[in-house]
Amino acid sequence: MTSVGIQCSLLELPLPVHDGTDKPESANDEMDPTWQPPLLQAQDSDDENLDSKCDRLESSSPEKEKKFLVFEGCLLELFTSCPACKLPTSVKKTCVGTFLCIHQYCQYCSFCRRWDSQPYIKNIPAGNILLSASILYSGSLPRKSLLMLQYLGMSSVSVRTFFQHQRTLLHPVIERVWKEEQRMILDEIRFTDEPLVLGGDGRADTPGHNAKFGSYTLMELGSSKVVHVQLVQSNEVKNSNAMEKEGLARSVHFLREEEMNIHTMVTDRHLQIQKWIREEMPDTVHHHDVWHVAEGLRKKMEALAKEKDCSIVGRWVCSICNHLYWAAASTPDGNGDVIRDKWLSVVNHMQNIHHGHGKHFPNCLHPDLGQDDQKRKGLKSGSKACEKLSQLLEKPRLLHDVQKLSPGYQTSKIEAYHSVVNHFAPKMIGLLLSWHESRYYVTK
Ligand SMILES: [Zn+2]
Ligand SMILES: [Zn+2]
Numbered sequence: 001m002t003s004v005g006i007q008c009s010l011l012e013l014p015l016p017v018h019d020g021t022d023k024p025e026s027a028n029d030e031m032d033p034t035w036q037p038p039l040l041q042a043q044d045s046d047d048e049n050l051d052s053k054c055d056r057l058e059s060s061s062p063e064k065e066k067k068f069l070v071f072e073g074c075l076l077e078l079f080t081s082c083p084a085c086k087l088p089t090s091v092k093k094t095c096v097g098t099f100l101c102i103h104q105y106c107q108y109c110s111f112c113r114r115w116d117s118q119p120y121i122k123n124i125p126a127g128n129i130l131l132s133a134s135i136l137y138s139g140s141l142p143r144k145s146l147l148m149l150q151y152l153g154m155s156s157v158s159v160r161t162f163f164q165h166q167r168t169l170l171h172p173v174i175e176r177v178w179k180e181e182q183r184m185i186l187d188e189i190r191f192t193d194e195p196l197v198l199g200g201d202g203r204a205d206t207p208g209h210n211a212k213f214g215s216y217t218l219m220e221l222g223s224s225k226v227v228h229v230q231l232v233q234s235n236e237v238k239n240s241n242a243m244e245k246e247g248l249a250r251s252v253h254f255l256r257e258e259e260m261n262i263h264t265m266v267t268d269r270h271l272q273i274q275k276w277i278r279e280e281m282p283d284t285v286h287h288h289d290v291w292h293v294a295e296g297l298r299k300k301m302e303a304l305a306k307e308k309d310c311s312i313v314g315r316w317v318c319s320i321c322n323h324l325y326w327a328a329a330s331t332p333d334g335n336g337d338v339i340r341d342k343w344l345s346v347v348n349h350m351q352n353i354h355h356g357h358g359k360h361f362p363n364c365l366h367p368d369l370g371q372d373d374q375k376r377k378g379l380k381s382g383s384k385a386c387e388k389l390s391q392l393l394e395k396p397r398l399l400h401d402v403q404k405l406s407p408g409y410q411t412s413k414i415e416a417y418h419s420v421v422n423h424f425a426p427k428m429i430g431l432l433l434s435w436h437e438s439r440y441y442v443t444k
Contacts, residue, residue, distance in 0.1 A: 062119050063126075063133075070117075079102055082111050084109050084111040087106065089104050089105060092105075095155055097131075097157040098117075098125065098156055099127055100117040101116050102114070131162075132169075139424035142163070142166075146158070146162065189227070197221045198221065199218070199266045199413070199414050200273075201267065214247055215229055216243075217418070218230075218255070228255065244270060248273060249276060252281065265285070265287070266406045267289065287405065289411040291411075293324065293402065294325065302317060304392060309385060312385050313379075313385050316379070320350075328405035336404060337360050338361060343399075345357035345361050347394060350377075
């Protein structure tokens with residue numbers, strides 16, 4: 001599986017930059033206990049370096065500016081004496097979430113000043129909204145994150161404030177950015193004027209069949225860009241199994257409204273999806289993702305290999321799965337009859353018969369196999385293992401699916417995208433709903 005990261009660059013937060021003051025982030029916290037920060041090693045002789053670092057702190061935007069963990073005692077040391085007359089002063093502190101405002105008064109010379117620990121974004125202290133944004137955009141769980149700050153003794157926003165920020169500020173921003181991004185992607189597709197090849201796959205919010213929410217993703221497989229994500233609630237359809245089909249139906253409806261013409265769809269072999277595409281998208285070519293078909297078959301062959309007198313099947317599992325990929329990939333025009341005959345040739349091949357296969361693929365293409373190799377691997381015709389494996393490979397339902405294997409584009413990138421979603425929305429379906437807001441969902 002490959003990682004596709006986040007396709008929308010507008011939502012990317014600056015990643016933690018290693019500037020020599022922090023230990024580089026590592027998957028293994030135990031790694032290199034003797035590591036020394038380079039700044040500490042060079043500190044004595046390099047004050048200028050420190051100054052230039054300070055200059056760089058002058059950052060234009062609050063989200064990019066560096067923040068520090070400052071202890072109250074250390075901070076208040078700065079306000080003990082009057083800058084004008086140097087005599088002791090009194091201070092009044094006001095705290096709002098992560099924000100601290102200090103009023104300093106001098107009773108001797110009437111000097112007074114106000115110091116804010118943070119800039120504002122509109123009228124909200126920047127640190128408060130940035131904290132909420134960081135929790136949301138990093139896919140962290142809000143209650144746990146805020147509890148961590150509480151344990152640290154850090155003045156922080158409440159869970160209630162986080163959710164208020166999320167609802168009133170952060171979600172609308174995500175929605176707007178996504179819609180702008182989607183508009184650009186759709187415009188790009190229209191501009192290229194090439195036949196539109198989409199991959200589609202569903203995702204449930206919980207494993208198994210009791211999902212409360214499901215999403216259906218359509219990805220343009222040429223560019224690997226997500227063009228639409230449709231959310232469905234299980235109570236909107238008969239049962240959670242029907243969510244995938246409903247998600248596809250609404251996604252296709254959305255694209256039709258956008259006057260997008262879908263030339264080819266690549267999906268898994270979900271029966272309801274097959275039926276729906278056949279009936280509702282008669283002008284669209286429907287292909288199956290090879291991985292889904294191959295994995296289904298692999299499990300069945302592995303189960304067969306565990307049966308009595310069938311262990312030899314185990315030696316064939318990998319080769320047969322590879323053959324399935326080859327049958328599809330070596331047929332770029334996607335001709336179903338050719339793919340099927342190529343596929344079926346494996347039944348002869350595993351019995352050491354390499355000629356006289358089907359009409360569209362009469363002979364194996366490989367050179368003559370050595371006698372030893374044949375003896376080692378070949379299945380004896382008529383043996384229980386051979387009969388049962390042949391039955392499995394020639395099953396009508398499998399042949400039907402094999403004929404529709406996608407010769408080129410597969411849906412693995414969607415699986416990768418779903419794994420990114422899993423990171424951002426492990427439990428917080430509220431996030432998912434808004435992140436991928438679809439206008440059909442909103443209008444319901
Ligand atoms: Zn004074
Ligand atoms: Zn052969």
